[in-house]
Amino acid sequence: MSYKIAVCSGKGGTGKTTVAVNLFSTIQTKWTKNVQLIDCDVEEPNDLLFFKDAKVINRSIVNQLVPVIDESQCTFCGKCEEYCEFNAISIIPSVKYASVDPNMCHSCGACLHACKFGAIQEHQHPIGELTSFSRGNQMDILEGSLKIGSPMQTKIIKDLKANACDESDILIYDAPPGTSCPVVETVSAADFVILVTEPTPFGLYDLRLTVDLMKEMQKDFGIVVNKAGMGDREVYAYIKEEDIELLAEIPFNREYAGQYAQGKLLSDVPPLIEQEYLKLAIYLKNRMSHD
Amino acid sequence: MKTIITATGKGEEKLFDLRFGRAAWFCIYDDATDNMEFFENKHVDAPSGAGGKVVEEVVELGVSRVISGDFGPKAKDLLEKFDIQMVILKDDRKTIKEIVENFKS
Numbered sequence: 001m002s003y004k005i006a007v008c009s010g011k012g013g014t015g016k017t018t019v020a021v022n023l024f025s026t027i028q029t030k031w032t033k034n035v036q037l038i039d040c041d042v043e044e045p046n047d048l049l050f051f052k053d054a055k056v057i058n059r060s061i062v063n064q065l066v067p068v069i070d071e072s073q074c075t076f077c078g079k080c081e082e083y084c085e086f087n088a089i090s091i092i093p094s095v096k097y098a099s100v101d102p103n104m105c106h107s108c109g110a111c112l113h114a115c116k117f118g119a120i121q122e123h124q125h126p127i128g129e130l131t132s133f134s135r136g137n138q139m140d141i142l143e144g145s146l147k148i149g150s151p152m153q154t155k156i157i158k159d160l161k162a163n164a165c166d167e168s169d170i171l172i173y174d175a176p177p178g179t180s181c182p183v184v185e186t187v188s189a190a191d192f193v194i195l196v197t198e199p200t201p202f203g204l205y206d207l208r209l210t211v212d213l214m215k216e217m218q219k220d221f222g223i224v225v226n227k228a229g230m231g232d233r234e235v236y237a238y239i240k241e242e243d244i245e246l247l248a249e250i251p252f253n254r255e256y257a258g259q260y261a262q263g264k265l266l267s268d269v270p271p272l273i274e275q276e277y278l279k280l281a282i283y284l285k286n287r288m289s290h291d
Numbered sequence: 292m293k294t295i296i297t298a299t300g301k302g303e304e305k306l307f308d309l310r311f312g313r314a315a316w317f318c319i320y321d322d323a324t325d326n327m328e329f330f331e332n333k334h335v336d337a338p339s340g341a342g343g344k345v346v347e348e349v350v351e352l353g354v355s356r357v358i359s360g361d362f363g364p365k366a367k368d369l370l371e372k373f374d375i376q377m378v379i380l381k382d383d384r385k386t387i388k389e390i391v392e393n394f395k396s
Contacts, residue, residue, distance in 0.1 A: 087340025090369065092350045097373075101365065104340055151339075 002036075002168045003288045006190035010206030012177035014198045015226035015250070017041070018265060019280075020174035021050050023194075025266050026277040027170060031285065033137055034169040040186040041176040042128065042144040042156040050265040054133035054141060062144070062159050064152050066105045066125040067112060069098040073119035080111035080120060086151075103149045128156045130163055139165035153182035161189050170284075179206075179213045187214075192287060193221035194247065194280075199231035204238055211242065222247040224280065247283055248276040294320045295349055296390055297359040301329040303388040307380065309360025312342030318387045319352060327391065342366030349375060358390065 007020040024037040039045040048054060069080070069089075076093040088104035089111060090097065100111075102125045112120050128146040135141075142164060144156040153176065164171050175186040187193055193214055197207040207223070214221045222245040225235060229252045239246050253270055269277075297314035299306045308314040313335055320327050334341040342362065346369040349357060356376040360383065370377055380390070 085338075087334075087337055087344055090343050090347055092347050092373075094351055094353075095373065097350075101340070101343070104365075 002164070002166065002171045003192075003284075003291070004171045004173065004190045005284065006040075006173040006175050006187045006193045007196060008175040008183060008187060008193055008210060009177055009196045010179055010210035011197070011203050014196045014203055015224075016177070016196050017047055017050075017174055018226065018260065019194065019196050019224055019250075020172055021047055021265055022269070022273075022277045023280060024172050026274075026281045027172075027284075028137075030278065031281055032169050034139070034167070035172065036139045036165045036168040036170070037141045037172050037174065038160055038164055039141070039143040039174050040157050040160055040182070041174055042146040042153050042160075042182070043176065045143045045145050047141060047174055048133060048143060049263050051133070051135060051141065052263070054135050056131055057134045057138065058132045060130050060163075061126050062128045062130060062156050063124040064102075064105070064127045064150075064155055065107045065109075065122040066102040067100050067120045068123050069100060070119045070121065071096065071098050073117055074098045075117055075119075077117075079114040079116070083110040083114040085110070104151065106151065107155070127152050130156070130159055132163075139168055154185040157182055157185045170288075179209050184213070184217070187217060187219060190219065191291060192284070193219050195221055195223045196226050197223060197235055198227045199225055199229075199233065199235045201232070201234065203231070204235045207235065207238070211244065222283070224248045224250065226250045227252040248280045250276050292322055292356065293352065293354045294322070294356040294358060294394075295352075295354050296320065296387055297357075298329065298387050301331070303327060303391070304386050307358075307360075307383055307385045307387060307390060309381070309383050311357070311359040311362050312337075312340075312345050312366055314345075314359065317345075318391075319354065320391050322395070327387075340365070343369055346370055346373075346375075 007016050009016045027035045039047040078091045081089040081091045086104050088101050090099050127150040131143045133141040144160040146156050173186050176182045197203040224247050228249040296318040297308040298316040298318045299308045314332050334344040343365050346366050350373050358378040
């Protein structure tokens, strides 16, 4: 079994991708090649931007089951529409119109149950794809991407988790921002969660929400403060008050931020920053041996 | 011909509502009878798909024209499908009465 680490944040732009990509690279160069990075931010996957040497080794389509209404069998009773929590079904009896919007359907199957006339059948509907990339190692990076307009992030994330390399020692899930369903889906399988925050009121506000979520999900977690040195000290007061482990503090470095914008996240990493990732990797190694 | 105008409340003195699927009320005006009626939007708090649900009602009521501030992509597709004319008006300081008077003349 692989040890699964999710990198989350609540607030967007705190540095989930930065931490996930750097942690992956640190583990791979300093600890084990047996690590896979999984980009679960399926609406905007961007881990790949930082690995210019990665080559596609496999690509597969992710499908969702979507009901299709056969208007010749439909009595336009409207039962399916009533059952649909997502307003994905439109029935207009006066003009004999019955249709399902695949971009609103969540594949719950309630409409199939509602229809007593056998007018509804499910069809495969493509909603995105999974791509695996190699940098010389078969298992390196797995990425999910969702088609624009589809609400089914969780389906892609489920498939990502099912397709992750079982033989990896470590899986790193780069989670989407926020605290809603896609984050819950990503975190649900994790053995440990790294919460990335920034020392600003915005970072703190969303960190509180994410900490509450972790507690509700009964997950083990620790915090990485990114862009340390900017903002204020409130985030540290909160971490102390809640007695949460501060795993690493990555100093804000304008030059390095400029490098990031050019996609050069992994070259010329400032020594002070490199040291923090090493500290994080060592922490995880210790944790894994104890868990 | 029946026209639906999105309204912020019930009554011809109420202001025009710029939202379609999330409009508070609807005014249905029939120019054949010069009759004006109001009904509340029961989809105003729908978590998703409010626009589509409103279009269903619009079609059932036999309306040929809708006046609102804008139409979402899903509502637009359905309205087009049923050949219902969409009129976009950007002025939310106008009352329902003013709008009706405007297209009467």
